[in-house]
Amino acid sequence: MAQIDCFGQPTTIGSVAGLEAWNATQMAFMAHGAATPDHLAATLAADPDFALAHAVKGMFLLLLGRRELVPTAREAADHARTAAVRIPVSAREAAFIDALHLWLDGAPSKAVASLDQVQLAAPDDALAMKIGHALRFVLGDAQGMRRAVEQVLPAYGDDHPARGYLMGCHAFALEETGEYGLAAAAGSAALALSPDDAWGLHAVAHVYDMIGEPQKGLRWLNGKEAAWSHCNNFRYHVWWHKALMHLDIGETETVLHLYDTLIRADQTDDYRDISNATSLLMRLELDGIDVGHRWDELAETSAARTDDGSLIFADLHYLLALIGGRREVAAATLVARIAADGARGASEMDMRMASPGAAAARALEAFGEGEYRAAFAGLSKARRHMQLAGGSHAQRDVFERLTIDAGLRAGRLTDTLAILNDRTARRAGRDDQFARTRRAMIADCAAPLRVPAE
Structure with missing residues (x-):
């Protein structure tokens, strides 16, 4: 007999203890909680034949x-199929199993489908919503994230335990599709309903990054540390956002302190942690800040990841570390x-390795070697498809900055200004400190070319 989980979904889990652990797993996953794998392990210990x-x-x-x-x-996929033979599963649970196999077969878009x-059958299924949202994020499908959330919003009443987390996903999707005012409102409402919703909180941080505030x-972030202190390594990412804000107002000592004590205190080789660190150090260096020996450990770690190939987003950030650490052979x-x-x-x-990956990788290598014309040409080509690398606007902005600075160093002022203008247009028409500085550089470089008035 099926038991009903915390989101109202029938499950074939076989014990009360297993259901309690499963509910804890789902709630922790909604909040990016560090305890998620522990709860999942407890679920499987209580019910080894729970296929879902x-x-x-x-x-x-x-x-x-x-x-x-x-x-x-x-192995997990095989266990799921075997368990589903022992204990017949619902169509819902079978769809999760199918999604995993499709993903393993190299078709994550079909897994999302x-x-x-x-969610068509059960629009209030928060687990399907959150996993689908996460996978679309990896695929860079901002429009899909928004569409999927908005299709199920009416099914989440005020009493649905995942309503706050759904609104946090909505906030992020709104921000990534340029609806900054709506995103800030949704993220604030999400946090009011679910005070541990780090995703919704961070969506509002994205808004302030994009509008240059x-x-x-x-x-917004100060005083809300409890919203992300319980998180897995996602907590480092929220500290990264805070560091970006300090960088934009010129507080570089604070940025480096956050880097050393929070963002990179645990020197993991998780690609998300590497991306936080490398993109922050690269931003600092582009602004002329000496980051000391901080590249060394990132380069050492990334040199061991050159054969991974799971995600182009990860590979490009490993490459940034190798360039920063002067590891030419590994790069x-x-x-x-x-x-x-x-x-x-x-x-x-x-396919994402091919585009935008190959052009971006060659261009980043050229940038590290001081070949700025080639770097600008390659990065300009890759930027048209950089959304497919996944991640967020804020995360991919490091590649925009490198493109702009490569253009400046190559003397491609007109083309660089066009990219700079396009970047500003996508950021609510507002320049941040980076853009203001580069506009001044372009003006200074162009000044000697102007014909003096007679």
């Missing part, structure tokens, strides 16, 4: 973007492997 938990375990592993975890994800089918962003190895994966074209991720 095995499938979700596999998807959690794939979201980590690490090649060495793929075999373990395949399988989860969408779950760092002081307001700091006021060349990584660039060659990205090109080879792109040429293979066996999966959706391979």
Whole structure:
């Protein structure tokens, strides 16, 4: 007999203890809680034949973007199929299992479609919503994130325990599709309903980044540390946002302190942590700030990840670390492997290795070697498709900054100004400190070319 979980969904879990652990797993996952894997382990310990938990375990592993975890994800998929034979599962649970296999087969977009089918039948299924949102984020599908959330919003009443988390997802999707005012309102409402909703809180931080209001962003984050202190490594990302705000107002000592004590205090090799660190150090260096030896450990860690190939977003940030740490051989190895994966074209991720990956990788390598014309040409080509690398506008902005600075250094002032203007247009028409500084540089460079008035 099916038991009803905390979101009102029938499940084939076999024990009360297992259901309690499963509910704890789901609630922790909604909040990006560090305890999520512990609750999931307790679920499977209580009910080893709970097929849905095995499938979700596999998807959690794939979201980590690490090649060495793929075999373990395949084991989870096999366990899910075997368990579903022992204890017949619902169509809903079968769709999760199918989604995992599709993802493992190199078709994450089809995996998302399988989860969408779950939500068509049960629009209040918060687990399908949140996993689908996470996977669309990896795929860079901002419009899909928004569409999927807005289709199910009416099904989440005020008493639905995941309503706050859904609104946090809505806030992020609104921000990524340029609706900054609506995003800020949705994120604030999300946090009011679910005070541990770090995703909704961070969506509002994104808004202040995009509209160039760092002081307001700091006021939003200050005092709300409890909303992200319980998180897994996502907490480092929220501190990263805070550092970006301090950087935009010129408080570089504070930025470096946050980097050393919070953002990179745990020197993990998780690609999300690497991306936080490398993109922040690169922003600092582009602004002329000496970051000392901080590149060294990032380069050492990234040199061990050159053969990963799970996500182009991860690979490009590993490459930034290798460039910053002057690891030319490892950088060349990584660039060659990205090109080879792109040429293979066996999966959706391979296609992203081809575009925007290959052009962006070669261009970043050229930037590190001081070949700014080639860097600007390659980055300009890649930027048209950079959304496909996944991540957020704020995360991908490091590549925009590198493109603009490559253009400046190559003397491509007119083309650089056009990119700068396009960047500003997508940021609510407002210049941040980076843009203001580069506009001044362009004006200074162009001044000697003007004909004096007679």
